[in-house]
Amino acid sequence: MRIGLIGAGAVAGYHIGATDSIVGAEVTAVCDLDESTARRAASLARDAAVFTDYRVMIDRADLDAVIVNTPHSLHLPMTVEAARAGLHVLVEKPMATSVADCDTMAAESAAAGVALAVGHIQHFLPDKVAAHELIASGEVGDVLMVRDHRSTDYRPGSRPGWFFSPEVAGGGALFNIGGHCLDRSVWFGGARAVEVSASTVRRFDSPVETDGSISLRLENGVGVSIAVLSDPPGRNDNLAIVCERGVIEADPRAGTSVQIDGHRRMVHEPGHDDIQHAFTAQLRDFIAVVGGAAPTVPLEHARHVVQLVLESYRSAATGAAVRVPEGADVIAAGVAGR
Known part of the structure; x- marks a missing residue:
């Protein structure tokens, strides 16, 4: 599974680290508005490709799935665009900022035939x-x-x-x-x-x-x-x-x-490794x-x-x-x- 990480903030390292012990899963692209932040995260992922526009990453990075790790109100558009591109989506909590947005995300993913999961780490x-x-x-x-x-x-x-x-x-x-x-x-x-x-x-x-x-x-x-x-x-x-x-x-x-x-x-x-686990x-x-x-x-x-x-x-x-x-x-x- 080739995974694109959208958002290289606080928990990006944990998301990338998760692929270290999963055979066949790899973060191959990282996107963040701050290019230096994206590059730091990409260096943890065996020098994954770096993007500053998630739409460009979805279009060019040859991905199977994305992890949406961005501010809450962006979960809806990013999930919908990834689903419409045929990509499976793991989106960080909260799922969205309204119940209607949650329903739209679920409906769009189902219509596209892709998996959608929400990262409730608890x-x-x-x-x-x-x-x-x-x-x-x-x-x-x-x-x-x-x-x-x-x-x-x-x-x-x-x-x-x-x-x-x-x-x-x-x-x-x-x-x-x-x-x-x-x-x-x-x-x-x-x-x-x-x-x-x-x-x-x-x-x-x-x-x-x-x-x-x-x-x-x-x-x-x-x-x-x-x-x-x-x-x-x-x-x-x-x-x-x-x-x-x-x-x-x-x-x-x-x-x-x-x-x-x-x-x-x-x-x-x-x-000490409970969170990464x-x-x-x-x-x-x-x-x-x-x-x-x-x-x-x-x-x-x-x-x-x-x-x-x-x-x-x-x-x-x-x-x-x-x-x-x-x-x-x-x-x-x-x-x-x-």
């Missing part, structure tokens, strides 16, 4: 995989409640400028970091969300929210509590899953542990999807994550809990939330 991180496997074993019983706390930094200047553009990023800390939390919390909760209550805060004179909290009620009755805090005293990335017979905690820095009746044990010890597993999954396998992360789930971010913004704006729309109402709500 499903491949070893600490989360270990927690999910423990729940699947039945040892701790059913999931009853999920609590997800994450820190981030949304001070202006702390990250590239596009993150602070509502039009380009779709929102702030909740769209970016909160998207990870919504993804994994709903995944562990085991059902779609039917009700959302949220609040947001803007600090540092930021044009987008810097902090926020989200409460979800899932269809199966599981309650979810999410908090995203910007620039707190300590870094935090802790997912706690309350089950019938024990509590699991998963943290990429601390590993995965479980406490059952007063006794704690480690389920996964953190490793996750990106490699994600690429393997994408290649399997190209071959006809079902994706680890269904498109419906990726779409639901976008929907929940938008519904969180609606709840924060109205100061009230909101019902998560279904069916035809979903597209209308997505467009209105842009």
Whole structure:
């Protein structure tokens, strides 16, 4: 598989590194508006061809697939153009900035007969995989409640400028970091969300929210509590899953542990290569999807994550809990939330 990487930003090295242990997969072209950034990434990929226009890369690079690793609002046009050119697409999360855009991406890919997958990396991180496997074993019983706390930094200047553009990023800390939390919390909760209550805060004179909290009620009755805090005293990335017979905690820095009746044990010890392992597993999954396998992360789930971010913004704006729309109402709500 000859892969073109569109966007050579923060996680480009992980995407390229994923091909090192996958026979037959290679990043053969890299595109970024900043040519020097593209060249640095290309040097990690055995001197892949360098482009500064993704359309030119799609037209000239003789590719089988692309990885879209760009600002959120660009996911739609880049995915659609790649699909129409007959290329399979792995697009970074969030899938898009509206539910309608998600539907367009899925429809265009299906019409072109190409595979589309969304890079929700949480499903491949070893600490989360270990927690999910423990729940699947039945040892701790059913999931009853999920609590997800994450820190981030949304001070202006702390990250590239596009993150602070509502039009380009779709929102702030909740769209970016909160998207990870919504993804994994709903995944562990085991059902779609039917009700959302949220609040947001803007600090540092930021044009987008810097902090926020989200409460979800899932269809199966599981309650979810999410908090995203910007620039707190300590870094935090802790997912706690309350089950019938024990509590699991998963943290990429601390590993995965479980406490059952007063006794704690480690389920996964953190490793220095856990993140690269996750990106490699994600690429393997994408290649399997190209071959006809079902994706680890269904498109419906990726779409639901976008929907929940938008519904969180609606709840924060109205100061009230909101019902998560279904069916035809979903597209209308997505467009209105842009």
